[in-house]
Amino acid sequence: MIVRRAILIRLPKDKCDVDYIRRLMALTNLAYRDYEVLVTDIPRTIQNQLYDSFKNYMSSLVFGTEPKRWFARTWVPLKTLRIHQDGSMKGDKGAPVVLDFRNNVIRLRQVCKNEPRYVVELPMPEWVVERMKEDGDIKFAMIGLRDDEPYLALVAERVVEPYLPSNYVLVIDVNAWNNGITWGLIKDGFIIKWKPEVPNLREIDNLYNLSVRLSREYGRLKRMGLDKTEKGKRLWKKIKKLRKRSYAKLRDYVQKLAHRLVRKALKHKAIVIIDDMIEESRRELIEEKIPSGLRKLYLAYTRRFVRLLITQLEWYGIPYRLKRLPSTVCPMCQHELTQLPGRIMVCENCGFKAPRDKVPLYWALIKLTSSRPKGQISLESWRLN
Ligand SMILES: [Zn+2]
Numbered sequence: 227m228i229v230r231r232a233i234l235i236r237l238p239k240d241k242c243d244v245d246y247i248r249r250l251m252a253l254t255n256l257a258y259r260d261y262e263v264l265v266t267d268i269p270r271t272i273q274n275q276l277y278d279s280f281k282n283y284m285s286s287l288v289f290g291t292e293p294k295r296w297f298a299r300t301w302v303p304l305k306t307l308r309i310h311q312d313g314s315m316k317g318d319k320g321a322p323v324v325l326d327f328r329n330n331v332i333r334l335r336q337v338c339k340n341e342p343r344y345v346v347e348l349p350m351p352e353w354v355v356e357r358m359k360e361d362g363d364i365k366f367a368m369i370g371l372r373d374d375e376p377y378l379a380l381v382a383e384r385v386v387e388p389y390l391p392s393n394y395v396l397v398i399d400v401n402a403w404n405n406g407i408t409w410g411l412i413k414d415g416f417i418i419k420w421k422p423e424v425p426n427l428r429e430i431d432n433l434y435n436l437s438v439r440l441s442r443e444y445g446r447l448k449r450m451g452l453d454k455t456e457k458g459k460r461l462w463k464k465i466k467k468l469r470k471r472s473y474a475k476l477r478d479y480v481q482k483l484a485h486r487l488v489r490k491a492l493k494h495k496a497i498v499i500i501d502d503m504i505e506e507s508r509r510e511l512i513e514e515k516i517p518s519g520l521r522k523l524y525l526a527y528t529r530r531f532v533r534l535l536i537t538q539l540e541w542y543g544i545p546y547r548l549k550r551l552p553s554t555v556c557p558m559c560q561h562e563l564t565q566l567p568g569r570i571m572v573c574e575n576c577g578f579k580a581p582r583d584k585v586p587l588y589w590a591l592i593k594l595t596s597s598r599p600k601g602q603i604s605l606e607s608w609r610l611n
Pocket residue numbers: 556557558559560561573574575576577578
């Protein structure tokens with residue numbers, strides 16, 4: 227199985243011609259639609275990239291590159307040349323992206339500016355070195371704009387076969403961020419460890435609320451036609467900074483958590499069961515009357531977490547399943563559960579009682595044991611909580 231992971235690297239804006247990249251993206255869009263337009267003022271080598279090898283990249287384009295509408299911006303696929311430490315080379319010698327492991331730099335040739343022999347040099351990211359150590363190879367790269375900022379995307383790929391799981395199961399129950407992620411480790415039919423993971427939401431809420439307050443003030447200035455004044459510009463800058471900080475905090479948290487859980491699965495050679503209940507989480511967020519902007523932010527990062535997790539599980543050949551693990555239905559008798567204060571769930575039919583975040587883990591146990599007759603769970607173990 228070929229698996230892929232990708233990383234985005236921000237390019238130095240002062241060394242990139244954003245308009246040139248925008249044009250390349252427009253040409254890519256056309257190439258995607260089977261139109262060959264050769265423009266006289268853009269180097270042939272770059273244009274050939276688009277038309278000759280474009281189709282080969284199609285299955286490797288990771289970044290939602292499928293243009294949704296005409297002239298939507300499409301990331302530009304680029305070939306790479308890999309120069310290894312011993313001087314051996316792999317890839318196309320004329321490739322616009324050179325990964326030079328001897329000097330630990332990435333060189334971009336003529337894709338940042340339309341000038342003969344124009345080169346931008348970037349330090350080699352640690353991420354690339356790590357993927358190479360894991361037998362990955364970087365055959366593809368892409369260049370493009372996101373929010374008008376130039377980026378380089380590197381796509382690592384590797385051939386991997388999923389391992390045979392041990393007697394460990396790692397269950398990951400995904401809620402929206404306000405209730406976090408709960409993971410549980412099951413061994414031979416018993417939950418041996420479980421933990422809800424919640425980011426520091428107060429900090430994120432505060433940043434968000436402040437940005438909303440300032441946005442209102444900015445709106446007032448705008449209505450009075452004062453948004454272009456020194457004060458207005460300063461305010462806008464501050465709002466952008468606050469938003470960026472809250473995104474960065476969530477992003478960082480999501481990455482670290484996904485990484486930690488992947489390590490855990492690898493350590494035990496576990497099979498991973500993911501309950502990805504985005505819809506239920508969305509409803510829960512609405513019920514809890516969380517403002518819609520913040521709701522969107524939480525959901526976006528919940529989705530991001532699941533995507534990241536799955537990409538990494540596949541990369542390391544960790545077997546996983548997506549399964550529905552409800553938290554409001556009794557795993558013993560399937561009766562509706564009642565919620566008590568402190569997020570405790572009880573079944574009025576059979577007496578089952580557990581913290582809400584732990585209910586999905588019991589569901590995982592049931593689903594596992596029903597397909598594997600060994601490791602019966604007695605009612606005793608249900609009532610431990
Ligand atoms: Zn019950």
